[in-house]
Structure formats: structure tokens, C-alpha cells
Amino acid sequence: MEGITKTFPGVRALDGVDLDVAPGEVHCLLGQNGAGKSTLIKVLAGAHQPDDGRITWNGEPVRLRSPSAAVRLGIATIYQELDLVEGLSVAENVHLGHEPTTAGFVRTRAAHDTTTALLKRLGHPEIDPARRVGELSAAQRQIVSMARALSHDVRLIVMDEPSAALDPDEVANLFRIVADLTADGVAVVYISHRLEEIRRIGDRVTVLKDGRAVARGLPAAATPTREVVALMTGRDVPYVFPDRPAAPPAAEPVLRVQGLARKGEFEALDLELRPGEIVGLAGLVGSGRSEILETVYGARRPTAGRVLVDGRPLRPGSVPAAVRAGLGLAPEERKAQGLLLLESVTRNVSVSSLARFSRAGWIDRTAERDTARTATRALSLRPDHPDARVRTLSGGNQQKAVLARWLLRGCRVLLLDEPTRGVDVGARAELYAVIRRLADDGLAVLLVSSEVPEVLGLADRVLVLREGRVVHEAPARDLDEHRVLDLVMEGSPTA
Amino acid sequence: MTLTTPAEAPARDGRRRALGLRADVRNLSLLGVLAALVAVGGLTRPAEFLAGSNLQLVLTQASVIGVVTVGMTFVITSGGIDLSVGAIVALASVWATTLATQEFGFAGILFTAVAVGLGCGLVNGVLVAYGGMVPFIATLAMLASARGLALQITDGRTQIVTVPSVLDLGVPDAYVLGIPPLVLVFAAVTAAGWLLLNRTTFGRRTIAVGGNPEAARLAGIDVRRQRLLLYLLSGLCCGIAAFLLIVLAGSGQNTNGNLYELDAIAAAIIGGTLLSGGRGTIVGSVLGVLVFTTITNIFALNNLQSDVQQIAKGAIIVAAVLVQRRTVRDSEA
Numbered sequence: 001m002e003g004i005t006k007t008f009p010g011v012r013a014l015d016g017v018d019l020d021v022a023p024g025e026v027h028c029l030l031g032q033n034g035a036g037k038s039t040l041i042k043v044l045a046g047a048h049q050p051d052d053g054r055i056t057w058n059g060e061p062v063r064l065r066s067p068s069a070a071v072r073l074g075i076a077t078i079y080q081e082l083d084l085v086e087g088l089s090v091a092e093n094v095h096l097g098h099e100p101t102t103a104g105f106v107r108t109r110a111a112h113d114t115t116t117a118l119l120k121r122l123g124h125p126e127i128d129p130a131r132r133v134g135e136l137s138a139a140q141r142q143i144v145s146m147a148r149a150l151s152h153d154v155r156l157i158v159m160d161e162p163s164a165a166l167d168p169d170e171v172a173n174l175f176r177i178v179a180d181l182t183a184d185g186v187a188v189v190y191i192s193h194r195l196e197e198i199r200r201i202g203d204r205v206t207v208l209k210d211g212r213a214v215a216r217g218l219p220a221a222a223t224p225t226r227e228v229v230a231l232m233t234g235r236d237v238p239y240v241f242p243d244r245p246a247a248p249p250a251a252e253p254v255l256r257v258q259g260l261a262r263k264g265e266f267e268a269l270d271l272e273l274r275p276g277e278i279v280g281l282a283g284l285v286g287s288g289r290s291e292i293l294e295t296v297y298g299a300r301r302p303t304a305g306r307v308l309v310d311g312r313p314l315r316p317g318s319v320p321a322a323v324r325a326g327l328g329l330a331p332e333e334r335k336a337q338g339l340l341l342l343e344s345v346t347r348n349v350s351v352s353s354l355a356r357f358s359r360a361g362w363i364d365r366t367a368e369r370d371t372a373r374t375a376t377r378a379l380s381l382r383p384d385h386p387d388a389r390v391r392t393l394s395g396g397n398q399q400k401a402v403l404a405r406w407l408l409r410g411c412r413v414l415l416l417d418e419p420t421r422g423v424d425v426g427a428r429a430e431l432y433a434v435i436r437r438l439a440d441d442g443l444a445v446l447l448v449s450s451e452v453p454e455v456l457g458l459a460d461r462v463l464v465l466r467e468g469r470v471v472h473e474a475p476a477r478d479l480d481e482h483r484v485l486d487l488v489m490e491g492s493p494t495a
Numbered sequence: 496m497t498l499t500t501p502a503e504a505p506a507r508d509g510r511r512r513a514l515g516l517r518a519d520v521r522n523l524s525l526l527g528v529l530a531a532l533v534a535v536g537g538l539t540r541p542a543e544f545l546a547g548s549n550l551q552l553v554l555t556q557a558s559v560i561g562v563v564t565v566g567m568t569f570v571i572t573s574g575g576i577d578l579s580v581g582a583i584v585a586l587a588s589v590w591a592t593t594l595a596t597q598e599f600g601f602a603g604i605l606f607t608a609v610a611v612g613l614g615c616g617l618v619n620g621v622l623v624a625y626g627g628m629v630p631f632i633a634t635l636a637m638l639a640s641a642r643g644l645a646l647q648i649t650d651g652r653t654q655i656v657t658v659p660s661v662l663d664l665g666v667p668d669a670y671v672l673g674i675p676p677l678v679l680v681f682a683a684v685t686a687a688g689w690l691l692l693n694r695t696t697f698g699r700r701t702i703a704v705g706g707n708p709e710a711a712r713l714a715g716i717d718v719r720r721q722r723l724l725l726y727l728l729s730g731l732c733c734g735i736a737a738f739l740l741i742v743l744a745g746s747g748q749n750t751n752g753n754l755y756e757l758d759a760i761a762a763a764i765i766g767g768t769l770l771s772g773g774r775g776t777i778v779g780s781v782l783g784v785l786v787f788t789t790i791t792n793i794f795a796l797n798n799l800q801s802d803v804q805q806i807a808k809g810a811i812i813v814a815a816v817l818v819q820r821r822t823v824r825d826s827e828a
Contacts, residue, residue: 299713323715331713338713340706342773351703352714354696361695405714 013039015211016053019189021156026178026188028198028220031208031232037191040208041158044189045077046070068097076149077158084141084148086134091115093133094148118147121180123173139170146177157181158189163197175201193284194489195225207231229482240429241457242436244477249276254326254444255413257296260305265291266468268305271446273413278435278445280459280476282452284488288468289448290332293415296446297329298322309413323352328406330399332417332448338402339390346372346386349404356408375404379434396420396427403434413444420454432458452484464488524818525766525782528811532789540796549792551675557788558681559584559739560758561781565688566732567759568780570725572692574705574772575630577729579619579637580759584752586641587611587737592654592747601660604741609734615641616730620723634726638756645749654747664742677739684735689777701725705772761808762787765815786811 014036021027031037042048044055046064055062057073064070070077084093091111092099100110115129124143127136133144142162149157159178163171178188178201192198198205202220206213207228215231257271266288273279281289294300296307301317308314315321331337340348349372350357357368369386377384381393381400390401399419406414419435420428435458439445449455455462456476464472464479464487472487536544543549563580570577590596591608599606615637622633656662663669664676671679692698700721703711712718733752740751764770765786766779787808794804 297713319712320715320717329713331710336707337709339710340703340773342706343702347699347703351699351711351716354699358696361697363694363696363699365694409715 013211014043014050017208017211017213018216019044019206019213020217021187021189023155023187024182024185025203026182026190026201026220028202028205029189029191029208030195030198030205030228035208035232036211037208038160039211041077041160041189041191044070044075044158046075047077071152074153074155075158076152076154076156077160078142078145078149078162079160084133084144087132089130089132090119090127090136090144090147091129093144094118094129094151096148098152114151115147118150119143121150122146122177139166142166142170142174154186156187156189158191160191161193162190163192163194171197195228229485232485240432242433244436244460245276245440249274251275254310255296255446256308256311258306258308260292260295260302260307262291262295262300263303266295266465269470271463273444273446275412275442275444276439277461278439278447278459280447280449280455280462281465282449282455282462282484282488283465284450286467287465287488289450289465290417291468292465293329293417293446293448294331296322297327297415299329323409323411326410326412327415328352328409328411328413329415330402330406330417330419332421334395334398334402334422339398341389341391343390344387345376345381345390345393345401348390348401349375349408352405353409371408372404375408376400378407379404380430394427395422396431399423399431400434403438407438411443413446414438416445416447418449419447420449420451428454452481452488456481456484522767522776522779522782525779525786525815528815529782529786529789532786532793536789536793536796539793543796544793547673549796551670551673551678553785553788553792554678554681555675555743556791557784558675558677559736559743560755560762560788561681561784562684562732562736562739563752563755564759564762564780564784565684565777566729567756568688568763568766568768568775568777569692569701570630570729571760571763571768571770572705572772572775573701573722573725574708575623575722575725576634576760576770577619577726578631578634578756579615579641580729580733581752581755582638582641582645583612583615583730583733584737584740584755585645585749586615586648587734588740588747588751589645589648589654589749590747591737592656592741593648594654597656597658600658604656604658604661605738608738608741609731612730612732612734612737613727614730615733616727617723619730620726623726624719624722642749645751649747649749651749656741656745656747661742662745665745677742680735680739684732685777685781692775692777697721697724702773702775705769705775707773758784758787761812765812783815 017036017040019027019029019040029037029040039048043050044064046067046069049065055064062073064073064075067077085096088096091108094115095111100107100114112129116125119125119127119129122143124140127140127143133141136144146162162174166174178190181188190198190202198220205215205218205220205223205228207215207218209232218228251274253272253274255271255273257269259268259270261268269292271279281292283289291300295302298307298314298317298319298321306313306316307322309325309327312325314325335341340351346369350368354363357364357371373384373386376386379400381397381404390398393401403414416435420431423431432454435445435447447455447459456479459476462474462476462479462484463470464484466488563584567577567580587608590611591604596603596607619630619634619637622628622636623630626633669676692701700711700716703714703716704718704721708718736755737751741747744751762783763775763780764783766776766781766783768775768780790807790811791804794801794807
């Protein structure tokens with residue numbers, strides 16, 4: 001792959017990335033969230049069409065117009081979010097799209113036999129080809145995905161964080177499979193956050209950062225960790241973070257979280273949040289960050305512990321109660337969870353404060369527009385047009401619409417989940433300034449971000465999470481990115 | 496950063512949309528269809544079609560299904576569906592016309608019809624909102640049960656209404672300035688529905704729940720309570736429609752309201768309400784009802800069979816939705 005470029009509205013996801021993979025090699029892709037790894041492998045899988053660049057396959061230039069075109073060439077991809085049909089059996093999933101047939105009828109027997117053979121080869125003969133995929137564990141599904149990839153005549157397998165859902169002994173099995181594949185001359189592109197895994201099975205490493213390949217083909221075993229982390233974190237685009245207040249706020253905590261837990265997601269969490277303070281939660285995907293925010297907010301019901309606002313406990317599992325108490329959430333998936341995409345900016349901003357402009361259920365629409373506009377202007381939302389469809393706004397301005405909603409509501413504790421996801425680098429600094437200003441005006445902010453520099457730059461205090469547990473807590477100024485990355489990655493299962 | 500209403504005069508850039516002109520553009524195609532139908536009716540049967548009595552008849556016939564459609568529009572706007580409306584109308588109409596109920600006269604009949612409608616709506620709402628049932632299934636179950644109960648009550652017999660004050664509402668003497676009282680009720684329900692959807696927090700929440708239920712929930716809206724209220728509203732409309740039907744027919748029958756669910760859904764959809772939720776228009780729904788009722792009327796006047804009528808209805812549904820998709824795409828591109 002040479003010079004692959006892919007632009008999404010407002011974001012340049014890939015900027016001239018080169019990648020070369022040799023037969024029988026394990027080529028690792030490293031990079032922080034948002035560095036462009038997923039986009040790159042989707043281009044390789046034919047799921048995204050690059051805006052620019054060339055793909056060469058065995059010396060021939062090719063165009064991958066669709067996922068099936070990639071599969072025909074022998075490129076199979078195992079995605080992080082497994083793409084299996086839960087209602088179908090293991091064998092049906094493995095052969096999905098290329099069922100063995102006779103005159104249009106699926107030869108079930110043959111499908112089962114080949115599936116059994118594949119599962120055996122993968123070291124999991126205990127999985128019954130006739131079982132529904134919905135009944136399988138996450139690790140077993142991973143194996144089924146892999147069996148599906150191998151059911152084609154593959155020359156290149158792309159694995160996106162295949163070990164994320166696996167236990168240590170299953171990871172060992174995964175490594176054995178990868179070794180078998182490469183011995184047969186199959187090339188593997190392996191994506192993982194876990195450096196030690198890469199060191200064990202990788203041959204070469206390509207590091208992506210902000211859509212660019214900052215290092216290509218480094219020897220996986222010989223390159224020191226420090227160098228890799230430096231490559232992942234070093235930035236061309238400096239983030240401008242607003243100044244912190246000189247003295248930490250001394251007020252009584254507005255939000256207290258006591259022993260909050262959700263089985264299987266995160267363990268007993270204690271947290272205090274004062275007005276004017278920004279507290280950051282740092283951790284990898286799957287460390288329980290978003291789950292914590294949503295549980296504090298009442299969108300998920302905790303299995304233990306409680307949340308207090310001004311010393312009064314919130315009714316667990318009730319969003320309306322949390323909102324009444326002064327909590328507000330800017331959710332992770334802005335479009336799916338935050339916005340009414342068919343509606344105008346005004347209506348998106350006013351939706352949580354309707355009682356404020358209405359008497360006996362009757363909405364005073366002039367007051368609604370005017371106050372909503374005051375809120376959007378306070379955040380410099382562009383365009384300054386209350387009737388603009390929220391769908392037409394840029395990511396940063398959509399986020400401001402969500403923030404304006406809570407500003408208008410008079411919320412006192414703001415929960416921000418990935419506030420700059422899908423926001424252009426240039427617009428981030430403005431969003432950071434807005435968040436800090438809200439805090440300076442007395443809001444308490446709980447921030448979750450997978451971008452470590454963002455948490456460190458914006459928050460006053462940082463809690464580092466690993467696998468649902470707080471492993472470290474410190475003022476942001478006492479931490480640096482390397483230290484946090486060490487904390488979130490160390491002790492992973494294969495270490 | 497405290498917020499106060501600004502002293503400055505509010506900008507008026509949204510006035511055009513505030514007046515609802517934008518929505519009307521979408522309804523233009525439907526008005527066109529209606530105008531074309533009137534032209535066809537006027538050309539084929541000039542004397543009968545344009546007569547005042549025929550106009551009264553068309554509007555009266557539109558009233559019953561029209562009231563049901565207003566309730567249905569709310570449910571569909573919220574992303575739900577109510578398949579039980581026809582059955583609820585049937586059950587309410589027979590329950591309100593039993594001999595025992597008729598002893599209580601006008602008020603007894605009206606109260607029973609509305610109470611039965613609300614009761615059925617409550618069951619639908621609880622099943623959907625708090626029982627976690629898919630609306631399609633919950634209201635399908637209600638459809639079957641309510642029809643069955645209606646048959647059980649009547650034993651298949653027509654229950655003649657003998658309360659004069661009820662029957663009097665249907666005769667020309669009761670017309671106000673030439674408008675039948677049933678049509679006045681329809682107009683009042685339409686106006687109330689429009690205000691409720693477009694001017695109140697209830698309407699705003701309905702649209703939010705339909706447009707993005709997860710976002711509505713995370714914005715602090717009690718989505719389940721809203722859903723419950725919406726099915727109650729649909730039940731209420733069915734109860735009112737049942738009363739209108741009793742006045743119109745002078746009787747209660749378990750076969751009343753047959754296939755109303757399909758007519759109401761079709762009218763709402765061709766009117767411009769999104770089946771997936773998040774957008775609804777009462778004006779469009781009423782236009783949809785008028786289009787269907789006018790077709791029926793023209794076909795009846797021309798002595799055409801109902802088979803041809805059904806085919807024409809189907810063709811209009813397809814055409815209207817195709818035209819709308821284009822208009823929507825153009826206006827939002």
C-alpha cells in the first residue's frame with residue numbers, strides 16, 4: 001500500500017500512509033485511538049475506498065471496490081467488533097456468503113465438515129458447528145471469526161485487536177494459530193495495544209499517528225519500548241490547553257461516588273468532584289470508562305454503591321432523577337446517543353429544559369429560541385442560526401450543541417465522554433477552552449477520553465483505569481503520557 | 496455563565512418555518528392529489544359529487560377514521576405503531592351500546608366508549624412501555640383480544656341504539672351552519688392534535704422519542720412514561736371515534752372499525768409522517784384521510800366496485816410516498 005489517503009468530512013483520517021507486508025510475516029500496526037489504524041485496515045478490506053494512493057498485490061496494482069473483491073484476492077479481515085450473525089449457527093456464519101451448494105440448496109453436511117476441520121485446526125474442536133453463535137462466549141466467537149477468515153483461500157489476514165477479548169491461555173492459542181499461518185506463507189497484519197504481544201509474535205512494526213505512518217518496518221523484537229511509545233505519542237499538531245486555575249477549588253464536593261460498581265464492567269469506585277474542578281478518567285477501550293460515566297448518570301443500574309449530589313443520594317438507574325439533580329451527559333456516540341438529527345439546533349438544545357419555557361405544557365417558542373440562542377452563543381456555536389439542522393453542523397459544533405443543552409438546563413456536574421471524538425484537530429482547542437471556562441464558572445466536570453494527552457492537558461486530577469479498576473490517582477501535572485501509558489498497559493494478561 | 500433571556504429583539508429568520516410553510520410544501524403534493532380527485536369527481540358526476548349533501552357525507556365519513564388517524568399519527572411519530580385501533584373502536588362501540596349501558600343515556604354511552612378506549616390504550620401502553628414488548632406484537636395481541644371480546648358481547652348481533660339524544664346528533668336538524676356535529680368533533684380533535692404535537696412539551700417529547708430514543712433518554716426524558724401516554728392517547732381517539740360511529744350508524748356492531756388500522760397507518764404515511772418515527776404531521780394525516788374518503792365516494796358515485804377502489808388506494812399510497820421521498824431529499828440536501 002502506498003500513499004493511502006482517506007478523508008472523512010472534517011477529518012483527514014489517513015494522510016499518505018505506506019504499508020508493505022511480505023508473505024509469511026507478522027506485520028504489527030501500532031497507534032493510539034484515532035491514529036487511523038481502523039481506517040487503514042478497512043481500506044485494505046475493501047470496506048472504504050481511499051481518496052488517493054495505490055494498492056499493489058503480488059506486484060499487480062489492484063482496486064478493492066468491495067469487501068468481496070478483497071476476499072476474492074485472498075485478503076480476510078477479522079474486525080474488533082465481531083461481524084457475526086448471532087441467530088445463525090457456527091457453520092452458517094463460517095460459510096456466510098459462500099455456502100457450498102447443490103442447485104441452490106446448501107449442503108449442510110459439507111458445511112459442517114469443513115467447519116469442524118477449521119475449528120480443529122484452530123485448536124477449538126469443542127465448538128459445535130450447529131450451535132447458534134449467540135450462545136457462544138466472546139473468545140469462542142473470536143475463533144469463529146477466524147474460522148470464517150480461513151474458510152477462504154487467504155494469503156493475508158488482518159486481525160484488529162484479536163486478543164482484546166481473550167484470556168491468557170486463549171491468547172497463547174491465538175499466537176500458535178498465527179505461527180501456523182505464517183509457516184504456511186500467509187501474511188498477518190496484527191493490531192494490538194499490547195506492546196509485549198507485538199514483541200512476542202511480530203516481525204516488523206509500523207506506527208501510525210494522526211493518520212500518518214511515523215515509522216515503517218521497525219524490527220518488532222529489537223525496538224525499545226521507549227522508542228515505540230515516543231513514536232506513538234509525539235505530536236506534530238500541538239494541542240493548546242487552557243491554563244488551570246492557580247489554586248485548586250476548595251468548595252465542598254458537589255458529586256460523591258461511593259463504592260459504585262457494575263458486575264463485569266468496573267469495580268468499587270470512589271470519587272469526589274468539586275465545583276470548578278475537571279477530573280479525567282484515563283484508560284484503554286474496555287477499561288470501563290464509559291460504563292462508569294453512564295452508571296453515574298443513571299443510564300445503567302449499578303450493582304453496588306451510590307451516587308450523591310450535594311450529599312443527597314440519587315435514585316439509582318434513573319436518568320430523569322440525575323438530570324433533576326443537576327447532572328448532564330455528553331455521550332460517547334454523539335449522533336447515536338446525543339442528538340436528534342432530524343431537528344434544529346434550538347430543539348436539540350432545549351430538549352432537556354422544556355419545562356423552563358412552558359406553562360402547563362404549552363411551549364413559549366420565542367423564549368425557547370432566545371434562551372437556546374444565548375446558550376449557543378455563549379459557546380460560540382457556528383453557524384449562529386437557531387433553525388439550522390443539527391445534522392449539518394461540524395463535529396465540534398454538534399458537541400457544543402450538546403454542551404449548550406446542559407448549560408441551558410443549569411446543570412452543575414457535566415459528564416463528558418470522548419468530547420473531541422470526530423472533532424477536527426483545529427476545533428479541539430476551542431472546545432477545550434469552552435470546557436475549562438465552564439469549570440471556571442463553577443461546573444464540576446468528569447472527563448473520559450481515550451486520548452491520554454487530552455486527559456492530561458485538560459483535567460486537574462486524573463484517575464487511571466485498567467480493566468475496571470482505578471490503578472492510580474494523581475494531579476494531572478504530576479503525570480506524563482509515558483507514565484499513564486505504562487500504567488494502562490502494564491499487567492495485561494500476557495505480561 | 497448564567498443564562499438570561501436577552502434584551503435584544505429576537506431575530507426573525509425563522510419566521511417562515513415558524514408559520515409552518517415549510518411543512519405545507521410537503522403537503523402540496525397531497526393537496527394536488529385531492530384537487531385532482533375533486534376534478535375527477537366533478538367531471539364524472541357533476542350533479543351528485545359537488546352537491547352540499549355529498550360534501551357533508553364525505554366529511555362525516557372521514558370523521559370517524561380521521562379521529563383514529565390523529566391518535567395513530569402521534570404513535571407513529573414516536574416510532575411506535577398501533578394495530579389495535581380498529582378492534583378498539585369495535586369493542587368500544589359495542590360496549591357502549593349494550594342494553595345496560597344505554598340505560599344511562601347519552602352520558603353513559605359517551606363515557607363507556609371513551610373509557611373502553613382509554614382502558615385498551617392503557618393495556619397497550621403498559622405492555623409496550625413497561626413490559627418491553629414490541630409495539631407491533633403488543634397491539635396485534637390487543638387487536639385479536641378486543642375483536643374477540645366485542646364478538647362475545649354482541650354474539651354477532653347488531654345492537655340498535657334507542658337513546659334519542661344520541662341519534663339526534665346525526666340528523667340534519669343538528670347541523671351547525673350546515674356542518675354535521677361529527678365533522679365539528681373531527682375538526683376539534685384535529686386542531687387539538689395539531690396544537691399538542693407542535694406547541695406543547697408533550698409533542699416535543701413525542702418527536703424526540705421517535706427521532707432518537709436513546710438520545711431522548713439520555714437527555715432526561717422519561718421515555719417509558721411518554722410511550723405509555725401515547726398509547727393512552729391513541730386509545731382515547733379510538734373511544735371518541737367509536738362514539739362518532741355509534742351516532743353515524745345508530746348502532747354498535749362487533750364488525751365495526753374493520754381494517755381501520757391499515758387505513759389510519761396509510762393516511763398518516765401518505766401524509767408525510769415517518770414510519771420510523773421522529774417526524775409527524777397532523778395536517779398531512781388529515782389530508783391523507785380526505786384523499787382516501789374522497790376516492791371511496793367517487794367510486795361509489797360511479798358505481799365502481801370496491802376491488803377497483805382498493806387497487807387505486809394502493810397505487811396512491813405508493814405514488815404519494817415516492818413523491819414525498821423526492822421532496823424530502825430535495826429540501827434537506
